[in-house]
Amino acid sequence: MRVVIVAEHASSQFGGEAFLPLNYFRLLRDRNIEAWLVVHGRTQAELQSLLPKECDRMYFVSDTWIHKFLWRFGQFLPSRVAVMTTGLISHLYTQNIQRSIVRKLVRQHNIDVVHEPIPVSPKFPSLMYGVGAPVVIGPMNGDIEYPPAFRDRESRSAKLTISLGRQLADIWNRVMPGKLQAQTLLVANERTKQALPSGVTGTVIELVENGVDLFVWQLLAAEKIPSEAAKFVFIGRLVDWKAVELLVEAFQGVAAETDACLEIIGDGNLRQELEAQAVNLGLGERVKFFGWLSQKECAMRLEHASALVLPSLLECGGAVVLEAMAMGLPVIATKWGGPADYLDTTCGILIEPTSREALINGFTDAMLKLAHYPELRSQMGRAGQQRVRQHFDWERKIDRILEIYQHCSVSNFKTNSKFKSLITNTSI
Incomplete structure (x- = not known):
């Protein structure tokens, strides 16, 4: 099995969804799976320090003046608006460069599967299509709003911008049809499945987005002794x-x-x-x-x-x-x-x-x-x-993702109709 993980970021310091591609790549390599990682250069120093033996398997997109301009402009916008405007533009600019790198890796290493684990938003378009190998996207998790009693925490302009962005999502995904052409799309829940762009043709599988690395977050060997003060x-x-x-x-x-x-x-x-x-x-x-x-x-x-x-x-x-x-x-x-x-x-x-x-x-x-x-x-x-x-153990999650990779790989993706009917509604 030969896999390319492609993502905007992979980091233990950025927090949030940046952990996901890092854990996929790290744990696949721990199992001696042939894997490569393609990410933005912002995390290059961290990744090379964290995974020094994998430096020749990691490819980085350099930070350009365009990235810097979009980031600075986004600082003046509400966070959710920035994600859907300047953040999206920056992501797609990065992905356009990554797509060329991925296509080259597919040719050079006979890649079986290209996996794009983030962004987790089901609405964001993807440029990972036509790369020469089956594509897996997700697990995605999104389409959430503030609880009704807290909708006033967001400005009217922010609400309008987000609503317009979601309405235009189907158009974006037709212009940049990575999700429409993906072999497999992974969703964390039914809410996210319903938010996928219309026209998806690949297999949709439910898979938990997050997991726990039990080597870091260790189960306590002994019973916790309650302190006097909570x-x-x-x-x-x-x-x-x-x-x-x-x-x-x-x-x-x-x-x-x-x-x-x-x-x-x-x-x-x-x-x-x-x-x-x-x-x-x-x-x-x-x-x-x-x-x-x-x-x-x-x-x-x-x-x-x-x-x-x-x-x-x-x-x-x-x-x-x-x-x-x-x-x-x-x-x-x-x-x-x-x-x-x-x-x-x-x-x-x-x-x-x-x-x-x-x-x-x-x-x-x-x-x-x-x-x-x-x-x-x-x-x-x-x-x-x-x-x-x-x-929620990451090791169990890797077991599951390897099953998905196997059935989506180049050798199987044309003949996996039985698998498709079997796993469409399964989850972990």
Whole structure:
């Protein structure tokens, strides 16, 4: 099996979906699968340091003045608008260059499958067509809006821009028909499947977007010993849609009744504002900001935590939820998007986002419940570990993706009609 992984970024430092192509490439190479990686040069130094033995298998698109101009212009736009305008243009510009590299690799190495794991948006067009090998795209995960009670967090102009972009998606995907011509499209859920562009002809398979590397997020060998004071941890970017300001407000009620503390790990344009909010609420000593930490450092913080808290209002995936579960932690999260797919009542507490007050009060009550009942934390943590082992281990995910590659490869993609009918509705 010979595979090319092509993506905008592959990184352990960028966070979010950039982890996905990195994990596919790294784990395939760990199994001695012939694989190559084609990404943007922004992460070249990191990847060459992280995977020094694979340098000859990694190809990088240089950062040009066009990339830099689009990035700078995008800083003046709302984040979701930037993703669908300057971000999309930059991505397609990069992909156009990557397409030439991929075509050359296919010819030189007799590639069986080209896999494009990101962007995860089902609406974004793809230029990975006509490359000389079958193409797999995904797993995709998207088409999510703010909960109805929180739609006013987005400006009217942003809403109009996003709505127009989605309406034009079918046109984009006909002009750049990578998804329409892909041999296989992977989707994380039914919501994403319904959001695919019209005219898709390939096999559509349901496959979880995120996974957990259990070598990094290790299952604890011994039973967690509850500390006297509960410690709640948030991990993520400090941006509007993560709703961290609501978490800080919710924690005020927890701090009033317990000795619990809240650790906020991550960085973003709202950090100073959130730090000021904590001070103004009298929580300066109880809410601690750690900035950006590596995966290893995050795992170390979680090892001494009582629970993960994630108030995000626009989370398609939420890998951090799975990582906390792997560490034996219960999770308190908004019942919306990805966390609602990953958690059940045995391992987490999901808060309905019916209103601002309901979300704040729900997080307060859930944190108090876990602070007062350490045995409940241990019980939910064990259930989360079991759920991760069964459904979200990256090694199991690689097993599944190799099956998909095998049936999509050059030697099989013309004769796999039985496979297509068998797996169209399966999932992991």
